[in-house]
Amino acid sequence: MPAGLGPFAQAFAILxxxxxxxxxxxxxxxxxxxxxxxxxxxxxLLYRSRVLIEDEEEFECENCxxxxxxxxxxxxxxxxFLDGELTDEELDAPFPFxxxxxxxxxxxxxxxxxxxxxxxxxxxxxxxxxTAETVTFAERSVADARALFETADKLFLGEMDSFSVTPALVxxxxxxxxxxxxxxRVMARALAEAPDPVWAAVVDHFLExxxxxxxxxxxxxxxxxxxxxxxxxxxxxxxxxxVEFSRTRRRREQEPFPDLEAFESLVKKHAxxxxxxxxxxxxxxxxxxxxxxxDDGGEPLLGSYAPPVGEEVLGGNVRPEVRVYYRTFRSEYExxxxxxxxxxxxxxxxxxxxxxxxxxxxxDPLDDEERAAIEEEELxxxxxxxxxxxxxxxxxxxxxxxxxxxxxxxxxxAVAAIVMWMxxxx
Numbered sequence: 221m222p223a224g225l226g227p228f229a230q231a232f233a234i235l236x237x238x239x240x241x242x243x244x245x246x247x248x249x250x251x252x253x254x255x256x257x258x259x260x261x262x263x264x265l266l267y268r269s270r271v272l273i274e275d276e277e278e279f280e281c282e283n284c285x286x287x288x289x290x291x292x293x294x295x296x297x298x299x300x301f302l303d304g305e306l307t308d309e310e311l312d313a314p315f316p317f318x319x320x321x322x323x324x325x326x327x328x329x330x331x332x333x334x335x336x337x338x339x340x341x342x343x344x345x346x347x348x349x350x351t352a353e354t355v356t357f358a359e360r361s362v363a364d365a366r367a368l369f370e371t372a373d374k375l376f377l378g379e380m381d382s383f384s385v386t387p388a389l390v391x392x393x394x395x396x397x398x399x400x401x402x403x404x405r406v407m408a409r410a411l412a413e414a415p416d417p418v419w420a421a422v423v424d425h426f427l428e429x430x431x432x433x434x435x436x437x438x439x440x441x442x443x444x445x446x447x448x449x450x451x452x453x454x455x456x457x458x459x460x461x462x463v464e465f466s467r468t469r470r471r472r473e474q475e476p477f478p479d480l481e482a483f484e485s486l487v488k489k490h491a492x493x494x495x496x497x498x499x500x501x502x503x504x505x506x507x508x509x510x511x512x513x514x515d516d517g518g519e520p521l522l523g524s525y526a527p528p529v530g531e532e533v534l535g536g537n538v539r540p541e542v543r544v545y546y547r548t549f550r551s552e553y554e555x556x557x558x559x560x561x562x563x564x565x566x567x568x569x570x571x572x573x574x575x576x577x578x579x580x581x582x583x584d585p586l587d588d589e590e591r592a593a594i595e596e597e598e599l600x601x602x603x604x605x606x607x608x609x610x611x612x613x614x615x616x617x618x619x620x621x622x623x624x625x626x627x628x629x630x631x632x633x634a635v636a637a638i639v640m641w642m643x644x645x646x
Contacts, residue, residue, distance in 0.1 A: 226373025227455045230272060231263045232362065252363040256430040257315075259362050261301065264435055264452050267293035274454065281441035281448055282551075283520045284511040288442050295437035296452045299606025306434075308600050315429040320354030320397070323421040327351055328401050328410045352399025352410070355422050357429050360394040365430075365457075368392035372457045385412040393426050423458045431456070434601075440518055444511050447518025477553050478561065480509055480546060487544050490566040498573045504541040505569075512545035517594035520548045523568035525575040540579070542572040 225233065232251055235241055241249035241262075251259060266272040274293045281288060299305070306312040328350040362369070367388040374380040387408045398407045411419065436449045478486065484507045491505050512520040522545060529538035544565065553559045571586075578584035599607055 224377070226376045227272070227453075228263075228369040228373050228457075231259075231266055232369075234266060234271060235259070235262055252361065252366075254362050256360055256362065256365060257432050260431050260435065260453070260456075264293060264296060265298070265301075267453050268296050268298060277454060279439070279448060279450060281444065281446050283446035283448075283514065283547075284441055284444040286441060286443045288439060288448075290437070290439045290450065292437045292450045292452045292454045295439060296435070297437075297602050297606065299603030299609075300434060300601075303603055303605035305603045305605065311433045311600065313433070315357070315359075317357055317359045317394075317429065320356045320399075321425045323353060323355050323425075324415070324417045325351050325353050326398060326410060326414055326418045328398065329406060329413075350399075350401070352401060354397075354399055355395060355425060356397035357394040357425065358396045359429075360392065364394070365392040368457050376455065394429065395422070395426075426458060427456065438518070438601075444514060444520075445518055446514050446520055477550050480507070483507065483546055483549070486562055486565055487569070490562065491542070491569050494566065494569045494573055498570070498577065500573055500576065502539055503573070503576060504539050506541060506543045507546055508543050509546040512548040513543075515594065516591065517597060520551070521545055522548050522552070522564065523572045525572040525579075527576070527579045540576050542569060542576070544568060 235251040238248070241251060243249060251262075254262075263272075267274045274291055276289050276291045278287050278289050280286070300308075330350060367386075369392075371380065371383065371389065375383060385408050387404045390404050390408045390411065395407060395411075396402060398410060401407055401410070411422065414422075431451075435452045437452050439448050439450060440446065441448060487505065487507050495501060495503070513524055514520050524543045524545075526541040526543070528540045549561060549564065552564070553561060574586055575584060578586055602610075
């Protein structure tokens, strides 16, 4: 690989080499004619197969905050791509090009003609008279987005210090409208001066358009087993870090999340109502402000149920317990401005009480449903073909381990059978 190439130029050089990309009939495929989603999937495959090397990076667990190190592409699930299982309604849905996507309100500059100057050379300062609350994208090929890739490579190599929104980059990103505004220079100026939450939303929509929703890897936190999702490939034209600005802005605009004492009061209030409605009592209620527990799928829990411990169900050594996790509620509230704290508290407690009633009945179909949902989620990500291969490999390993441990017994039985046969007892 030639020295001095950025990550995108490296990938395109490999994919452009003779014989790398071809139609079924052998006709070569020009990498620059590919749509962005297709070429980024091929980039991910280059990293997954270690044709391109992806460095190990440090990440922070979103649940417990502990650091962990990982190579994102090493854990990417390629089964659905290899087995032609790209039929999931969510993960494999096409991006709605040409359909306006929501963004926070953006003030647009108004263009005016200045005597003696080319049209649109100068733009009037933002005056709030025109706004946009949507962005519209058109599909782009690698050739169409060349300016964006060149800029990203220069930033990666340190040849540029900062990123600026220019008309060429607006075209490369596929932005064709901000609200009703379609003039590229005006849109570039608006985005260059846009508040962080607006730019974050535009970036998020661009990444949805340019990358398959399957381009991620899941890593479990070392301390709490939380399932953390990491982008694959990790290096992208525009980083997701900007999205954090929008969350910060939403937190400022929302009512502050209840402190621990206020949250405990809400939990107690709704627990009394749920317990009365369900006809239960003698269930310990705990508000846990530590690191939340995770379910088998690695998702931080809003609540959990623990059955009694002891010989008697209600008179045992430890009573049944419903636990509500303060930090999970706070995280959900910060991520989603529509999150109904009190409604979710009530629903969570009711859900855990239902687990208790099912425990008393001797059967918990709710638990079976939750485990089935976790298994189905893993199946849609890993793929049915890959899951079957893993099951066969697991069976082979178990048989091999069984034979390794018991081979002396099988030899002894064979020798005994031969001896008996030779002595005429068989």
